[in-house]
Amino acid sequence: MLDEKTNRLVDIGRNTLRIAVIILSLVVVSVPFAYLFLNSLKPPNEFLTVPPLIIPSHFTLEHYQNIFDPTKDTVNYLINSLVITVVTTIIAVMIGSLAAYSLSRLKLPFRLSSIIAFAFLLVRFYPKITTTLPYFILMKDLHLLDTQAAVIIAHVSLTLPFVVWLMLTFFDELPKELDQSAMLDGCGPWQRFVQVILPLTTPALLTAAILTALLSWNEFLIASSVAPSNAKTLPLAVSSFITDKGVQWGPMSAMSSVIVIPVMLFALFAQRYLVRGLTLGAVKE
C-alpha cells in the first residue's frame, strides 16, 4: 500500500516538473512577442514610462491605422515580401530537391557526390555579411539593384544549400529498391521522381519549404543592401521606423506584429502535412 502511494507521489512530482519546464519554455518564447503585440496597441505616451507599463491603460489601433495609411507604402512592402518569399521558396525547393535527388542516386566516380554535397554546405560556413558586398556589386552589374529579382536571387542562393542537405538526408533514407522497382515498371527518371519519390518525401519538402520561407521572409542584411527602396521588404520597413528624429515605437510594433501573421498562418497550414513515417511498409525493416 505504502509503495503504491509513494509511486503515485513520484508520478505526480514528475508530471509537475514536466509541466513546469514546458510552461517556462513557453514563457521565454512568447513573452517578447506578447510584449511586442501589447506595445502595438499602446497609446504613444506610454512607451517610455518608468516603471514600464506592460498592459496599456487603454487599447488603441492608431498605430495600425498609421502604418496602413494610404500615403504610406506598407502594402507595397507586404507585396514585395510575399512575392520574394513565395518565389524564393518555390525555386529553392524545386532546384534543391532535384539536386539532392541526383546527388543521392547518381553513382559519380571519385566520391564526387560527397564533394559536391560538401561544397553546398561550404557556402554556408562564412558569415553572411562577407557576401553582402559581392551581392551588391553583382546586382549592380546585372542592373538588378532594387528589384525583387535581386533579393530573390540572393535568397535562393542562401537557402539552396540548406534545402539540398535536408532533402539529401531524406532521399538517402528512401530505399533504392523503390527507384529500381519504378525503373523496371517502366518509369523514366522524371516519372520516378514525381510519381514515386516526391509523394514519399512530402513531409520533408514541406519542412524545407517552411524553413526556406521563414529565412527569406525574415532576411534583413542582404535585402537591405540590394533593395533599399522599390523592392523593400517588411523587415526593412520595420527598421526604417528608427529615424533621426527618434524611434517610432508604436508603428514599429504594429508593423512587427503584421510581419508575423502570414508566417504563422503558413506554418499552421503546413504543419498538418508534416506527418512522418509515410514510408512505413515500403520495405520490410
Added chain:
Amino acid sequence: MATVQLRNLTKRFKDVYAVRDLNLEIHDQEFMSLLGPSGCGKTTTLNMIAGLETPSSGQIIIDDRPVTHVPAAQRDIAMVFQTYALYPHMTVYRNMAFALKIRKTPNQVIDEQVREAAQILGITPLLERYPRQLSGGQRQRVALGRAIVRNPKVFLLDEPLSNLDAVLRVQMRAELKIIFNRLQATVAYVTHDQAEAMTMSDRVAVFRNGVLQQVDTPLNIYHAPANQFVAGFVGSPPMNFLDVTVSADGGLCFGDVRISAPPDADLRAFIGTKITLGVRPEDVHLTGEDGISGVVQVVEQLGSSTLLYVKVQDNLVSVQTPGNTRLNVGQKQFVRFAPERLYLFEGGDGKSIRTPGIES
C-alpha cells in the same frame, strides 16, 4: 515468354570480380535458380539481367535481342525484390496497376489484369489497403502480383522468401511453384536456400565467388556435383568430407582405416596422392561389429530422423539414422559407408572424380 542468354558476362567493382566470365542460358518457360552463399555474385547477375547494373563486359540477350545496353525500363522484365519495394503511398490496387498505367494501358484492361492477378494470388480482399496495413506474407504476394500483372518476358526474383518466417516460407514455396507453373513463365530465382532451389527449379545454377560452378537439374546437382564445393553446399545436413590417400591397390586410406573404392572409379592417376572422399549423412549406416569404429560425440534428435556425429579417427562424421534411434554420447559405434554412394574429389581444386549419379 522468353529465353535469356548470358555470354561471357563479367562485372567488376574496382579490383573485385562480382561475376566472372559467366555463360548461362535460361530456356523458355524454365524456372532457373541461381544458388550460392552470400556474395557469390548471384544477385549481381540478376541485377545485370534486369538492367540495374551495367556489365563490365559480356553480353545479355533476351529472346535473341541483345539488351546489354538497353535501359531497364525497356527490357520488359519484372522483378520481385527481397524487400518487396512496394510503393508505400499507393494502395495494393495502385501498386499493381502502376506499371500498366506508366505504359498507358487502357483503364479497363488494367482493371481486368489487376483483378485476375489478385485472384490468382488470393489478395482480392486487400486491393484497397496500403502496404503498411499488410503482413509480411501479404506484402510478398502483392510484390508478386505487381510482377504478374505485367505479363513480362522474364520474372526475376531476388530471395523473395527470405523475409518470411519458416512456416510461411515453406507454404509460399509450394504456392510459387504452382503459380509459375500455371503462368508458364521464364523465371530467374536468386536464393541462398538450397531447399528452395532444389524444390522449385527446373535447373539450378550454383555460384561461388562470382564463378558459375555447375548448371544442372536439382537431382544431378545433388547426385552428380561438378566439384566439392557444389557437393558440400547442396544437401542438408551437409556432406561429410574425409581426406584419404589412394593406395596402390586402389583402396582409400585414412588413419588406420582402409575402405575399398567404388569399382567404377578409375583412380590409377591418383595412386599415392591425397584426394577427398565425400559421403552424405544418409549414406552412412550404423552396423554391428564389421564397420569402422567410432565414438558418438553429439546426438541431434530431429524427430523424423536422428543425426549422430561420430568421431572416426580424427574426423567427425555425421550419420543420419531413423528418428527412433536411441544412442548416447560416448557410446562406441561401428559405421559403414555405402560403397556405391561415395563421392571422390581431386585434392587441389576439388573437381569430381567419381559421383554416384542418378540411377536410371
